[in-house]
Amino acid sequence: MSASTTGYRPTRGKTLITGGSGHFGANLVRRLLSEGHDVRALYQPGTNNRGLEGLELEMFSGDLRDAGRMREAVVGCGQVFHAGAKVSTRSSTPEQERELWEINVMGTKHIVDACLEEGVDRLCYTGSFSGIGIDPENPSTPVHEGMPFYPFMDWLPYARTKTLAEHEVLKGVAEGLDAVIAVSTGIVGPNDFLPSRTGKTLIDFVTGKLHGYIPGGSEFVRAADLVEGHLLAMAKGKTGRRYLLSTEFLSLDQLLDLFVEVAGGSKPRLRVPVPIMMAIARVYAGTLRRVAPEAPQRLTPGAIEILAMNRHAELSLAKEELGYAPSSMLEAVRELYEFFQAEKMLD
Secondary structure, rough: OOOHHHHOOOOOOOEEEEEOOOOOHHHHHHHHHOOOOOOOEEEEEOOHHHHHOOOOOOOOOOOOHHHHHHHHHOOOOEEEOOOOOOOOOOOOOOHHHHHHHHHHHHHHHHHHHHHHHHHEEEEEEEHHHOOOOOOOOOOOOOEEOOOOOOOOOOOHHHHHHHHHHHHHHHHHHHOOOOEEEEEOOEEEOOOOOOOOOOHHHHHHOOOOOOOOEEEEEEEEHHHHHHHHHHHHHHHHHOOOOOOEEOEEEEEHHHHHHHHHHHOOOOOEEEEEOOHHHHHHHHHHHHHHHHOOOOOOOOOOOOHHHHHHOOEEEHHHHHHHOOOOOOOHHHHHHHHHHHHHHHHHOOO
């Protein structure tokens, strides 16, 4: 869609994007550039910033934990998309938990304060599905934006920090900031340079390294739909409102069926029951946490628990107030596969 069909109003000055080198940010940056926006992208030196390489934009180095630098980042910007965050589905060490809080909570506070001080016209914050409340009696019941966060579960530190970050945005609204929250589910699509957890799963599937999977599922969103939803929220969203964005719920069986349709091959024969996989993952995660806390782990206990909930989303608010119209996860998987091919990430 073009800007005229979303109703996304042109910004005065520059548009700041935090997290521009991430999966969602890289797609948002490209969409805004294609529509002629003057983009400033915040990046952190020394990290993987391939998602921003070769683009016609202003690269602005900085750390969300640096309040003074965030004030400088928003100078001259009419609108801000705050998508920067530290994502984690693993059980964290105390040091890692502190880092999550500093980046996700305090970093959001620094962006909000800077927007208020510099008179930014509007802020759109990227929330997380993990910060949306659930029905504790039946976690698979479709959830909506008005459900309060249920604190008495063993939520991952990431989920807690994203919930607290939303509170910082709403505190800014109480101080007079025009801000809206666009809540992302599991993103699938191109420009997945890092790659994401779902992207790694597709790579493992294509290269024959995916030997088994578990039952369960979650809400997924096509990258193009998530970008469109953010632009719609920026253009039409009510101040202080959050909008849940997804394309559709997929079980892992259905997701793998899409992989087969797009990439060929066949699904792994091994379908491991959740209790068995959870026990294995906990032992592995505990050992890894002690001997190599920074090492990657593909399927963490937290990720398994999320999938086992089979969480569904109710999208009526975004559809009715924004005109949000999700498309197809088949297209999302096809775009991701073609991107990996073009980047030679399937070799």
